[in-house]
Amino acid sequence: MTETTAAVRPDARPVGSDVPRDESVLQVRDLDVHYGRGRRRRQVLHGVSLTVGPGETLGLIGETGSGKSTFGRAVLGLAPASSGRIVVSGEEVTAYGRRQWRTLRRRGVLQSVFQDPLRSLDPDLTVADSLVEPLVLQGVPRAEALTRARSDLARVRLEDDLLDRLPGEISGGQRQRVAVARALVTDPSAIILDEPVSALDAANRVQVLRILQELRSAGVALVFISHDLGSVAGIADRIAVLYQGRLVEEGPARTVVTSPQHVYTRLLVRSAPTLRGGAADRAERAELRALLGA
Amino acid sequence: MLRRVLSLPSGRLAIGVLVLVAALAVLGPVLAPQDPLATSGTTLAGVSGSHWLGTDNLGRDVLSRLLAGSRVSVLGSVEVALVALVVGAVPGILSVYLGRTIEWLSLRLADTLVALPFLLFAVAVTALLGNGLTQAMVVTGVLVSPLFYRVSRAATLTVARSAYVESAVVAGASIGWVVRRHVWVKVLPPVAVALAQTVGTGFVIVSSLTFLGIGVQPPAPTWGGLLASDLGFLAYQPWAPLAPALLIMATVWACNVLADVVRDVSGEAGRALVAARGSRPPTHPSTPRTSGGVS
Numbered sequence: 337m338t339e340t341t342a343a344v345r346p347d348a349r350p351v352g353s354d355v356p357r358d359e360s361v362l363q364v365r366d367l368d369v370h371y372g373r374g375r376r377r378r379q380v381l382h383g384v385s386l387t388v389g390p391g392e393t394l395g396l397i398g399e400t401g402s403g404k405s406t407f408g409r410a411v412l413g414l415a416p417a418s419s420g421r422i423v424v425s426g427e428e429v430t431a432y433g434r435r436q437w438r439t440l441r442r443r444g445v446l447q448s449v450f451q452d453p454l455r456s457l458d459p460d461l462t463v464a465d466s467l468v469e470p471l472v473l474q475g476v477p478r479a480e481a482l483t484r485a486r487s488d489l490a491r492v493r494l495e496d497d498l499l500d501r502l503p504g505e506i507s508g509g510q511r512q513r514v515a516v517a518r519a520l521v522t523d524p525s526a527i528i529l530d531e532p533v534s535a536l537d538a539a540n541r542v543q544v545l546r547i548l549q550e551l552r553s554a555g556v557a558l559v560f561i562s563h564d565l566g567s568v569a570g571i572a573d574r575i576a577v578l579y580q581g582r583l584v585e586e587g588p589a590r591t592v593v594t595s596p597q598h599v600y601t602r603l604l605v606r607s608a609p610t611l612r613g614g615a616a617d618r619a620e621r622a623e624l625r626a627l628l629g630a
Numbered sequence: 631m632l633r634r635v636l637s638l639p640s641g642r643l644a645i646g647v648l649v650l651v652a653a654l655a656v657l658g659p660v661l662a663p664q665d666p667l668a669t670s671g672t673t674l675a676g677v678s679g680s681h682w683l684g685t686d687n688l689g690r691d692v693l694s695r696l697l698a699g700s701r702v703s704v705l706g707s708v709e710v711a712l713v714a715l716v717v718g719a720v721p722g723i724l725s726v727y728l729g730r731t732i733e734w735l736s737l738r739l740a741d742t743l744v745a746l747p748f749l750l751f752a753v754a755v756t757a758l759l760g761n762g763l764t765q766a767m768v769v770t771g772v773l774v775s776p777l778f779y780r781v782s783r784a785a786t787l788t789v790a791r792s793a794y795v796e797s798a799v800v801a802g803a804s805i806g807w808v809v810r811r812h813v814w815v816k817v818l819p820p821v822a823v824a825l826a827q828t829v830g831t832g833f834v835i836v837s838s839l840t841f842l843g844i845g846v847q848p849p850a851p852t853w854g855g856l857l858a859s860d861l862g863f864l865a866y867q868p869w870a871p872l873a874p875a876l877l878i879m880a881t882v883w884a885c886n887v888l889a890d891v892v893r894d895v896s897g898e899a900g901r902a903l904v905a906a907r908g909s910r911p912p913t914h915p916s917t918p919r920t921s922g923g924v925s
Contacts, residue, residue: 412800413800414796414799414800438802438803438804439802441799441800441801441802442801442802444801444802446800447800447801448796448797448800450793450796450797451793452793455792455793455794456793456794456797457794458794458811458812460815460816461811461812466794469798469801469803469811470801470802473798473801473802473803473807474802502901504901515797518797522801
């Protein structure tokens with residue numbers, strides 16, 4: 337095995353090399369997460385360190401079970417960190433209890449968008465009710481919340497007449513854009529997007545990705561979690577690669593995609609579908625898999 | 631929910647029967663043509679102008695006793711269902727959120743209640759607390775509560791880890807908010823089904839307990855008590871148990887039909903069913919009614 341870590345070029349990606357920045361929206365240091373108890377206890381994340389600055393988009397990629405979603409859940413306080421340090425908007429949240437998390441969340445600095453657009457909206461609430469919920473939780477009067485929700489609906493290119501509909505009455509692409517609008521209503525500093533386009537068809541995927549690019553331009557930090565390198569590469573400033581719960585490579589998106597250093601990243605890049613898709617690619621992938629296995 | 635229930639013919643029929651039973655419970659004692667406790671010399675009389683449903687073995691008017699006994703029978707069964715609902719459903723929902731210790735304790739308590747022999751326990755508690763309808767029904771409600779505990783807990787578990795609940799939590803929702811806003815609506819249909827079934831079962835339980843002399847003491851009339859006394863004189867009046875038996879059957883049937891209707895009209899499938907019946911224009915996710923961009 338020739339490459340186990342990626343500290344090859346200083347400009348590219350010493351693993352976890354992100355320098356702590358005072359202005360960072362999100363700082364994660366040496367994060368360990370375990371699931372289960374007793375004999376079933378299993379470590380899912382091993383010492384992951386990442387930093388996201390304001391308006392920056394970090395793509396987090398890896399295969400199923402690599403710990404990408406767990407990372408997002410830990411940052412959102414939905415999965416407890418076993419050790420390490422998580423700082424959100426300058427506030428150390430690692431040891432936060434339920435009440436402290438609630439106070440932080442109600443400030444609306446951190447929001448999320450989940451993969452399944454059908455399940456990320458309550459099927460019994462109208463689009464309007466789902467959109468205003470984060471604001472109502474902040475204590476904003478419903479009428480004012482609705483006005484703000486309307487403007488965010490326009491940001492994701494949806495019309496007002498959807499407000500009275502139930503999620504089951506709109507398409508998957510519209511549902512996912514509603515989920516993005518819901519994440520925007522509190523003017524968050526950062527949004528964790530867990531596979532936001534995986535369940536969408538090509539046309540809707542392009543539309544949602546375009547909306548995310550606009551958000552990035554507007555200064556919202558994004559953590560874009562995906563198994564699809566193609567979706568991430570087009571939008572991320574930096575890409576981090578998780579493999580079996582470990583951060584194996586991190587660097588500017590272009591560098592990671594064009595000259596991947598870690599074997600697993602190279603395998604990911606080579607596995608992206610191409611029109612060519614010839615026998616040479618297959619042979620190379622087999623070789624990389626063998627290397628990875630070793 | 632009521633609008634959706636009433637949109638189905640079976641729902642309207644079940645509600646109609648139950649409204650009739652409720653009216654009997656409220657107005658029964660007033661409508662009774664004679665004193666339900668007054669005895670006369672004409673025992674085991676057949677149907678006549680003065681006794682529409684005949685008389686029993688002590689010469690009491692059966693129709694008057696049926697009407698007068700409606701209130702106790704209905705109140706008893708409703709009491710069983712409500713006690714079971716409060717004692718079972720509330721801990722069932724909260725057990726998902728209040729940590730492992732409370733979850734474990736409440737699960738073991740529910741298992742224990744299921745394992746208790748119902749009649750023996752009811753007899754023992756009424757012997758301890760006194761033989762009254764309230765005591766008997768509270769005991770029965772507690773013993774039936776594991777059904778509500780299991781149903782509400784299972785429904786809550788399916789919702790508790792859904793993406794929209796997690797989105798609400800990320801937005802700063804408390805447990806109370808999540809339960810009120812997202813969980814309760816999803817738990818309500820299966821709980822409503824269990825409630826309707828329990829009201830039906832409650833009638834049978836009240837009747838069974840009265841049959842055994844637990845809860846209501848003779849000569850106070852109940853539907854179950856009438857059935858019990860009529861069964862003792864089958865050789866003389868084989869048709870006599872028909873009236874109380876039909877009342878009990880009709881009420882239990884209406885409760886069960888209502889439970890089925892509540893289940894049928896709940897959730898997405900229920901909405902589609904009601905829409906298909908014309909109360910709302912049918913919609914489909916793939917065919918949004920207005921444009922909203924690419925879909």
